[in-house]
Amino acid sequence: MKIISVVGARPNFMKIAPFCQALKAYPDVQHILVHTGQHYDVRMSDSFFIDLGIPAPDVHLNIGSGTHAEQVGRTMIEFEKVVKSEKPDWIVVVGDVNATCACSIVAKKEHVKLAHIEAGLRSGDIDMPEEVNRLVTDRLADLLLTPDRISNANLKAEGVDDSRICFVGNIMIDTLEAQREKAASRSVAELVKRELLDSNKTFPKLPDNGFAVMTMHRPSNVDQIETLGPLIEFLIGEVAKDMPLLWPIHPRAKKQLELFGLWKQVCEKIILLNPLGYHDMLRLNMGAKIMLTDSGGLQEECCVLGTPCLTLRWNTERPITLREHGGASILVGNNVQKIRQGYQETLSSKRMPQRPEFWDGHAAERIAEAILAHSMC
Numbered sequence: 429m430k431i432i433s434v435v436g437a438r439p440n441f442m443k444i445a446p447f448c449q450a451l452k453a454y455p456d457v458q459h460i461l462v463h464t465g466q467h468y469d470v471r472m473s474d475s476f477f478i479d480l481g482i483p484a485p486d487v488h489l490n491i492g493s494g495t496h497a498e499q500v501g502r503t504m505i506e507f508e509k510v511v512k513s514e515k516p517d518w519i520v521v522v523g524d525v526n527a528t529c530a531c532s533i534v535a536k537k538e539h540v541k542l543a544h545i546e547a548g549l550r551s552g553d554i555d556m557p558e559e560v561n562r563l564v565t566d567r568l569a570d571l572l573l574t575p576d577r578i579s580n581a582n583l584k585a586e587g588v589d590d591s592r593i594c595f596v597g598n599i600m601i602d603t604l605e606a607q608r609e610k611a612a613s614r615s616v617a618e619l620v621k622r623e624l625l626d627s628n629k630t631f632p633k634l635p636d637n638g639f640a641v642m643t644m645h646r647p648s649n650v651d652q653i654e655t656l657g658p659l660i661e662f663l664i665g666e667v668a669k670d671m672p673l674l675w676p677i678h679p680r681a682k683k684q685l686e687l688f689g690l691w692k693q694v695c696e697k698i699i700l701l702n703p704l705g706y707h708d709m710l711r712l713n714m715g716a717k718i719m720l721t722d723s724g725g726l727q728e729e730c731c732v733l734g735t736p737c738l739t740l741r742w743n744t745e746r747p748i749t750l751r752e753h754g755g756a757s758i759l760v761g762n763n764v765q766k767i768r769q770g771y772q773e774t775l776s777s778k779r780m781p782q783r784p785e786f787w788d789g790h791a792a793e794r795i796a797e798a799i800l801a802h803s804m805c
Protein backbone atom coordinates (compact mmCIF):
# COMPACT_ATOMS: atom_id res chain seq x y z
CA MET A 429 0.00 0.00 0.00
CA LYS A 430 1.19 3.51 -0.76
CA ILE A 431 0.35 6.49 1.48
CA ILE A 432 1.16 10.12 0.77
CA SER A 433 0.99 12.35 3.81
CA VAL A 434 1.05 16.11 3.57
CA VAL A 435 2.46 18.89 5.74
CA GLY A 436 2.62 22.58 4.95
CA ALA A 437 2.82 24.84 7.97
CA ARG A 438 4.27 24.83 11.47
CA PRO A 439 1.29 23.38 13.35
CA ASN A 440 1.33 20.35 11.00
CA PHE A 441 4.81 19.16 11.90
CA MET A 442 4.15 18.03 15.47
CA LYS A 443 1.09 16.13 14.15
CA ILE A 444 2.92 14.24 11.41
CA ALA A 445 5.98 13.21 13.47
CA PRO A 446 4.20 10.45 15.46
CA PHE A 447 2.37 9.25 12.34
CA CYS A 448 5.67 8.76 10.46
CA GLN A 449 6.93 6.83 13.46
CA ALA A 450 3.79 4.66 13.73
CA LEU A 451 3.97 3.66 10.05
CA LYS A 452 7.36 2.08 10.67
CA ALA A 453 5.47 -0.87 12.21
CA TYR A 454 4.02 -1.62 8.75
CA PRO A 455 6.89 -2.57 6.42
CA ASP A 456 4.44 -3.19 3.54
CA VAL A 457 3.36 0.45 3.57
CA GLN A 458 5.30 2.76 1.29
CA HIS A 459 5.14 6.23 2.83
CA ILE A 460 5.80 9.41 0.88
CA LEU A 461 6.01 12.66 2.82
CA VAL A 462 5.12 15.83 0.88
CA HIS A 463 5.93 19.31 2.25
CA THR A 464 3.98 22.02 0.42
CA GLY A 465 6.37 24.73 1.67
CA GLN A 466 3.64 27.07 3.01
CA HIS A 467 6.08 27.71 5.86
CA TYR A 468 9.69 27.91 4.75
CA ASP A 469 11.80 29.85 7.31
CA VAL A 470 14.24 27.55 9.10
CA ARG A 471 12.63 28.42 12.44
CA MET A 472 9.09 27.83 11.15
CA SER A 473 9.86 24.57 9.37
CA ASP A 474 13.28 22.84 9.19
CA SER A 475 13.95 23.10 12.91
CA PHE A 476 10.85 20.97 13.62
CA PHE A 477 12.00 18.24 11.25
CA ILE A 478 15.32 18.10 13.08
CA ASP A 479 13.95 18.42 16.63
CA LEU A 480 11.17 15.86 16.14
CA GLY A 481 13.12 13.40 14.00
CA ILE A 482 10.72 13.75 11.05
CA PRO A 483 12.27 12.24 7.93
CA ALA A 484 13.21 14.79 5.26
CA PRO A 485 10.27 15.30 2.89
CA ASP A 486 10.38 13.07 -0.19
CA VAL A 487 8.82 15.88 -2.20
CA HIS A 488 8.95 19.65 -1.57
CA LEU A 489 6.47 21.82 -3.47
CA ASN A 490 8.07 25.19 -2.48
CA ILE A 491 4.74 27.04 -2.49
CA GLY A 492 5.71 29.81 -0.06
CA SER A 493 3.58 32.79 0.98
CA GLY A 494 0.78 34.50 -0.91
CA THR A 495 -2.92 35.26 -0.69
CA HIS A 496 -5.15 32.34 0.24
CA ALA A 497 -6.15 31.74 -3.37
CA GLU A 498 -2.53 31.89 -4.49
CA GLN A 499 -1.41 29.41 -1.83
CA VAL A 500 -4.30 26.99 -2.35
CA GLY A 501 -4.15 27.28 -6.14
CA ARG A 502 -0.38 26.80 -6.42
CA THR A 503 -0.51 23.88 -3.98
CA MET A 504 -3.25 22.16 -5.97
CA ILE A 505 -1.36 22.54 -9.25
CA GLU A 506 1.89 21.15 -7.85
CA PHE A 507 0.33 18.44 -5.67
CA GLU A 508 -1.77 17.13 -8.56
CA LYS A 509 1.45 16.32 -10.46
CA VAL A 510 2.74 14.31 -7.49
CA VAL A 511 -0.52 12.38 -7.09
CA LYS A 512 -0.72 11.60 -10.81
CA SER A 513 2.80 10.24 -10.87
CA GLU A 514 2.78 8.39 -7.51
CA LYS A 515 -0.79 7.01 -7.67
CA PRO A 516 -1.14 6.50 -3.90
CA ASP A 517 -3.86 4.42 -2.24
CA TRP A 518 -4.35 7.00 0.52
CA ILE A 519 -3.63 10.67 1.07
CA VAL A 520 -3.39 11.72 4.71
CA VAL A 521 -3.79 15.38 5.68
CA VAL A 522 -3.53 16.94 9.14
CA GLY A 523 -5.00 20.03 10.81
CA ASP A 524 -6.61 22.97 9.10
CA VAL A 525 -4.06 25.02 7.18
CA ASN A 526 -4.26 25.94 3.49
CA ALA A 527 -2.12 22.92 2.55
CA THR A 528 -4.70 20.64 4.23
CA CYS A 529 -7.58 22.00 2.19
CA ALA A 530 -5.71 22.23 -1.13
CA CYS A 531 -4.40 18.66 -1.01
CA SER A 532 -7.79 17.28 0.10
CA ILE A 533 -9.44 18.71 -3.01
CA VAL A 534 -6.73 17.22 -5.23
CA ALA A 535 -7.05 13.82 -3.50
CA LYS A 536 -10.73 13.49 -4.25
CA LYS A 537 -10.50 14.88 -7.79
CA GLU A 538 -7.89 12.19 -8.42
CA HIS A 539 -10.17 9.55 -6.81
CA VAL A 540 -7.70 8.76 -4.03
CA LYS A 541 -8.94 7.85 -0.55
CA LEU A 542 -8.49 10.69 1.91
CA ALA A 543 -7.91 10.53 5.68
CA HIS A 544 -8.05 13.65 7.87
CA ILE A 545 -6.19 13.69 11.17
CA GLU A 546 -7.85 16.17 13.56
CA ALA A 547 -11.25 15.97 11.91
CA GLY A 548 -14.48 17.39 13.31
CA LEU A 549 -13.16 20.52 15.05
CA ARG A 550 -15.56 23.43 14.54
CA SER A 551 -15.32 27.01 15.74
CA GLY A 552 -18.59 27.95 14.04
CA ASP A 553 -16.77 31.05 12.76
CA ILE A 554 -16.71 30.94 8.98
CA ASP A 555 -14.62 34.14 8.91
CA MET A 556 -11.64 32.08 10.06
CA PRO A 557 -9.68 30.70 7.10
CA GLU A 558 -9.04 27.54 9.14
CA GLU A 559 -12.79 26.91 9.54
CA VAL A 560 -13.20 27.00 5.76
CA ASN A 561 -10.34 24.53 5.46
CA ARG A 562 -11.87 22.22 8.07
CA LEU A 563 -15.31 22.21 6.47
CA VAL A 564 -13.96 21.47 2.99
CA THR A 565 -11.57 18.78 4.20
CA ASP A 566 -14.12 16.99 6.37
CA ARG A 567 -16.76 17.09 3.65
CA LEU A 568 -14.36 15.28 1.33
CA ALA A 569 -12.52 12.85 3.61
CA ASP A 570 -13.30 9.13 3.52
CA LEU A 571 -11.92 8.64 7.02
CA LEU A 572 -12.40 11.29 9.70
CA LEU A 573 -9.96 10.74 12.56
CA THR A 574 -11.20 12.77 15.51
CA PRO A 575 -9.30 14.04 18.58
CA ASP A 576 -12.27 14.07 20.98
CA ARG A 577 -15.92 13.03 21.25
CA ILE A 578 -17.18 16.59 20.77
CA SER A 579 -15.72 16.41 17.25
CA ASN A 580 -17.63 13.16 16.62
CA ALA A 581 -20.83 14.93 17.66
CA ASN A 582 -20.04 17.87 15.33
CA LEU A 583 -19.63 15.53 12.39
CA LYS A 584 -22.79 13.59 13.19
CA ALA A 585 -24.72 16.86 13.44
CA GLU A 586 -23.56 17.58 9.88
CA GLY A 587 -24.97 14.24 8.74
CA VAL A 588 -21.71 12.31 8.42
CA ASP A 589 -22.21 8.54 8.51
CA ASP A 590 -20.69 6.72 11.50
CA SER A 591 -18.69 4.49 9.16
CA ARG A 592 -16.49 7.45 8.15
CA ILE A 593 -15.75 8.58 11.73
CA CYS A 594 -13.08 7.11 13.98
CA PHE A 595 -12.24 8.57 17.41
CA VAL A 596 -8.49 8.19 17.83
CA GLY A 597 -7.45 10.95 20.27
CA ASN A 598 -5.08 13.85 19.95
CA ILE A 599 -1.91 13.11 17.99
CA MET A 600 -0.23 16.37 19.13
CA ILE A 601 -0.16 14.92 22.62
CA ASP A 602 1.82 11.93 21.30
CA THR A 603 4.56 14.43 20.44
CA LEU A 604 4.24 16.23 23.75
CA GLU A 605 4.60 13.00 25.69
CA ALA A 606 7.55 11.83 23.58
CA GLN A 607 9.40 15.14 24.01
CA ARG A 608 8.38 16.21 27.51
CA GLU A 609 11.51 15.01 29.29
CA LYS A 610 13.89 16.59 26.81
CA ALA A 611 12.03 19.90 27.08
CA ALA A 612 12.00 19.80 30.89
CA SER A 613 15.79 19.53 31.00
CA ARG A 614 16.26 22.96 29.38
CA SER A 615 16.98 26.13 31.33
CA VAL A 616 14.56 28.95 30.65
CA ALA A 617 17.22 31.61 31.20
CA GLU A 618 19.55 29.96 28.71
CA LEU A 619 16.97 29.43 26.00
CA VAL A 620 15.69 32.98 26.31
CA LYS A 621 19.22 34.35 26.03
CA ARG A 622 19.87 32.20 22.96
CA GLU A 623 16.60 33.12 21.22
CA LEU A 624 16.38 36.85 21.97
CA LEU A 625 15.26 38.71 18.87
CA ASP A 626 17.53 41.57 19.82
CA SER A 627 20.67 39.94 21.17
CA ASN A 628 21.80 43.26 22.69
CA LYS A 629 18.78 43.51 24.95
CA THR A 630 19.47 43.14 28.65
CA PHE A 631 17.03 42.23 31.42
CA PRO A 632 17.24 40.65 34.88
CA LYS A 633 17.96 36.88 34.94
CA LEU A 634 14.73 34.98 34.41
CA PRO A 635 13.48 32.47 36.97
CA ASP A 636 12.59 28.99 35.67
CA ASN A 637 8.95 29.84 36.28
CA GLY A 638 6.91 32.89 37.25
CA PHE A 639 6.82 34.58 33.86
CA ALA A 640 4.06 35.06 31.30
CA VAL A 641 4.19 33.76 27.73
CA MET A 642 2.13 35.11 24.86
CA THR A 643 1.67 34.30 21.18
CA MET A 644 -0.58 36.16 18.79
CA HIS A 645 -0.68 35.97 15.01
CA ARG A 646 -4.25 35.51 13.82
CA PRO A 647 -5.63 38.03 11.33
CA SER A 648 -8.54 38.80 13.73
CA ASN A 649 -6.03 40.04 16.36
CA VAL A 650 -3.18 41.57 14.39
CA ASP A 651 -4.60 42.91 11.13
CA GLN A 652 -6.46 45.97 12.49
CA ILE A 653 -4.83 48.74 14.50
CA GLU A 654 -8.14 49.27 16.35
CA THR A 655 -7.78 45.75 17.81
CA LEU A 656 -4.03 45.37 18.00
CA GLY A 657 -3.37 48.82 19.56
CA PRO A 658 -5.42 48.32 22.76
CA LEU A 659 -4.20 44.71 23.09
CA ILE A 660 -0.59 45.86 23.04
CA GLU A 661 -1.36 48.67 25.47
CA PHE A 662 -2.83 46.14 27.93
CA LEU A 663 0.01 43.66 27.52
CA ILE A 664 2.67 46.30 28.06
CA GLY A 665 0.85 48.41 30.65
CA GLU A 666 -0.44 45.57 32.83
CA VAL A 667 0.98 42.09 32.18
CA ALA A 668 4.59 43.16 31.53
CA LYS A 669 4.45 45.30 34.68
CA ASP A 670 3.46 42.31 36.83
CA MET A 671 6.03 39.82 35.51
CA PRO A 672 8.44 39.25 32.62
CA LEU A 673 6.39 38.78 29.45
CA LEU A 674 7.94 36.57 26.76
CA TRP A 675 6.69 36.68 23.16
CA PRO A 676 8.11 34.30 20.56
CA ILE A 677 6.91 36.34 17.64
CA HIS A 678 5.41 35.07 14.39
CA PRO A 679 6.69 36.88 11.25
CA ARG A 680 3.16 38.00 10.41
CA ALA A 681 2.66 39.69 13.82
CA LYS A 682 6.04 41.43 13.54
CA LYS A 683 5.10 42.82 10.14
CA GLN A 684 1.81 44.22 11.46
CA LEU A 685 3.44 45.84 14.51
CA GLU A 686 5.93 47.57 12.24
CA LEU A 687 3.18 48.67 9.89
CA PHE A 688 1.17 50.23 12.73
CA GLY A 689 4.18 51.93 14.37
CA LEU A 690 3.94 49.77 17.51
CA TRP A 691 7.21 47.94 17.10
CA LYS A 692 9.45 50.22 19.17
CA GLN A 693 7.32 50.15 22.33
CA VAL A 694 6.85 46.39 22.07
CA CYS A 695 10.62 45.91 21.82
CA GLU A 696 11.14 48.03 24.92
CA LYS A 697 8.63 46.35 27.21
CA ILE A 698 8.18 42.78 26.02
CA ILE A 699 10.95 40.18 25.83
CA LEU A 700 10.73 39.32 22.15
CA LEU A 701 12.04 35.97 20.98
CA ASN A 702 12.50 34.35 17.60
CA PRO A 703 9.87 31.77 16.61
CA LEU A 704 10.89 28.91 18.91
CA GLY A 705 11.70 25.27 18.26
CA TYR A 706 9.41 22.62 19.72
CA HIS A 707 11.33 21.89 22.92
CA ASP A 708 11.95 25.53 23.78
CA MET A 709 8.27 26.39 23.42
CA LEU A 710 7.24 23.39 25.47
CA ARG A 711 9.74 24.37 28.19
CA LEU A 712 8.32 27.89 28.36
CA ASN A 713 4.82 26.49 28.59
CA MET A 714 5.89 24.18 31.44
CA GLY A 715 7.19 27.13 33.45
CA ALA A 716 4.69 29.84 32.54
CA LYS A 717 2.53 31.30 35.26
CA ILE A 718 0.07 32.24 32.56
CA MET A 719 -0.25 31.79 28.78
CA LEU A 720 -2.00 34.36 26.58
CA THR A 721 -2.52 33.00 23.08
CA ASP A 722 -4.64 32.81 19.96
CA SER A 723 -3.09 29.46 18.94
CA GLY A 724 -5.21 26.31 19.01
CA GLY A 725 -2.26 23.97 19.54
CA LEU A 726 -1.02 25.87 22.58
CA GLN A 727 -4.50 25.68 24.10
CA GLU A 728 -4.26 21.89 23.87
CA GLU A 729 -0.76 21.77 25.31
CA CYS A 730 -1.84 24.06 28.19
CA CYS A 731 -4.70 21.63 28.90
CA VAL A 732 -2.33 18.67 29.38
CA LEU A 733 0.35 20.70 31.21
CA GLY A 734 -2.28 22.54 33.27
CA THR A 735 -0.95 26.01 32.40
CA PRO A 736 -3.63 28.65 33.07
CA CYS A 737 -4.44 29.97 29.60
CA LEU A 738 -6.26 33.03 28.32
CA THR A 739 -7.42 32.32 24.78
CA LEU A 740 -7.43 35.59 22.87
CA ARG A 741 -10.41 34.59 20.72
CA TRP A 742 -14.20 34.80 20.89
CA ASN A 743 -14.67 31.16 19.94
CA THR A 744 -12.67 27.98 19.81
CA GLU A 745 -12.79 24.83 17.73
CA ARG A 746 -11.27 23.09 20.77
CA PRO A 747 -13.93 23.48 23.51
CA ILE A 748 -12.52 20.45 25.33
CA THR A 749 -9.59 22.66 26.43
CA LEU A 750 -11.91 25.13 28.21
CA ARG A 751 -12.43 25.24 31.96
CA GLU A 752 -16.08 24.26 31.61
CA HIS A 753 -14.88 20.95 30.14
CA GLY A 754 -12.14 20.54 32.77
CA GLY A 755 -9.38 22.24 30.75
CA ALA A 756 -7.12 25.19 31.57
CA SER A 757 -8.33 27.84 29.10
CA ILE A 758 -10.84 30.63 29.20
CA LEU A 759 -12.07 32.50 26.13
CA VAL A 760 -11.44 36.21 26.56
CA GLY A 761 -11.69 37.45 22.97
CA ASN A 762 -9.82 40.61 22.07
CA ASN A 763 -11.68 43.15 24.19
CA VAL A 764 -9.34 44.56 26.83
CA GLN A 765 -11.93 44.74 29.60
CA LYS A 766 -12.75 41.05 29.21
CA ILE A 767 -9.08 40.09 28.97
CA ARG A 768 -8.27 42.10 32.12
CA GLN A 769 -11.03 40.34 34.05
CA GLY A 770 -9.82 36.91 32.88
CA TYR A 771 -6.23 37.87 33.63
CA GLN A 772 -7.00 38.90 37.19
CA GLU A 773 -9.00 35.73 37.84
CA THR A 774 -6.30 33.58 36.30
CA LEU A 775 -3.42 35.10 38.28
CA SER A 776 -4.56 33.19 41.34
CA SER A 777 -5.23 29.92 39.42
CA LYS A 778 -3.11 26.89 40.10
CA ARG A 779 -1.68 24.57 37.47
CA MET A 780 -4.33 21.87 36.86
CA PRO A 781 -3.20 19.27 34.32
CA GLN A 782 -6.04 17.44 32.56
CA ARG A 783 -6.00 14.50 30.22
CA PRO A 784 -9.03 14.17 27.97
CA GLU A 785 -9.89 10.65 26.78
CA PHE A 786 -7.28 9.22 24.38
CA TRP A 787 -4.88 12.16 24.81
CA ASP A 788 -2.54 9.46 25.98
CA GLY A 789 0.42 9.49 23.62
CA HIS A 790 -0.89 6.62 21.46
CA ALA A 791 -3.14 8.34 18.93
CA ALA A 792 -0.76 7.74 16.00
CA GLU A 793 -0.87 3.97 16.49
CA ARG A 794 -4.68 4.05 16.47
CA ILE A 795 -4.58 6.22 13.34
CA ALA A 796 -2.31 3.84 11.44
CA GLU A 797 -4.51 0.90 12.48
CA ALA A 798 -7.68 2.74 11.43
CA ILE A 799 -6.33 3.58 7.98
CA LEU A 800 -5.21 0.02 7.37
CA ALA A 801 -8.50 -1.41 8.65
CA HIS A 802 -10.47 1.04 6.47
CA SER A 803 -8.50 -0.10 3.45
CA MET A 804 -10.06 -3.56 3.88
CA CYS A 805 -13.63 -2.15 3.77
Ligand code: UD1
Binds near residue numbers: 469
Ligand atom coordinates in the same frame (compact mmCIF):
# COMPACT_ATOMS: atom_id res chain seq x y z
C1 UD1 B 1 -0.83 29.56 9.09
C2 UD1 B 1 -2.17 28.88 9.24
C3 UD1 B 1 -2.67 29.05 10.67
C4 UD1 B 1 -1.63 28.61 11.68
C5 UD1 B 1 -0.32 29.33 11.40
C6 UD1 B 1 0.77 28.91 12.35
C7 UD1 B 1 -3.59 28.94 7.22
C8 UD1 B 1 -4.82 29.51 6.63
N1 UD1 B 1 -3.19 29.48 8.38
O1 UD1 B 1 -1.02 30.95 9.30
O2 UD1 B 1 -3.83 28.25 10.84
O3 UD1 B 1 -2.08 28.91 12.99
O4 UD1 B 1 0.07 29.03 10.05
O5 UD1 B 1 1.95 29.58 12.09
O6 UD1 B 1 -3.03 28.04 6.65
N2 UD1 B 1 5.90 33.91 6.86
C9 UD1 B 1 7.28 33.97 6.97
N3 UD1 B 1 7.96 32.78 7.02
C10 UD1 B 1 7.35 31.58 6.94
C11 UD1 B 1 5.95 31.55 6.78
C12 UD1 B 1 5.24 32.71 6.77
O7 UD1 B 1 7.86 35.02 7.05
O8 UD1 B 1 8.04 30.54 6.98
C13 UD1 B 1 5.14 35.18 6.86
C14 UD1 B 1 4.85 35.68 5.46
O9 UD1 B 1 4.90 37.04 5.47
C15 UD1 B 1 3.42 35.22 5.25
C16 UD1 B 1 2.85 35.35 6.67
O10 UD1 B 1 3.91 34.99 7.52
O11 UD1 B 1 2.75 35.99 4.32
C17 UD1 B 1 1.67 34.46 6.91
O12 UD1 B 1 2.00 33.10 6.59
P1 UD1 B 1 0.85 32.09 6.09
O13 UD1 B 1 1.42 30.75 5.87
O14 UD1 B 1 0.09 32.71 4.98
O15 UD1 B 1 -0.16 32.04 7.29
P2 UD1 B 1 0.09 32.01 8.88
O16 UD1 B 1 -0.36 33.30 9.45
O17 UD1 B 1 1.46 31.53 9.21
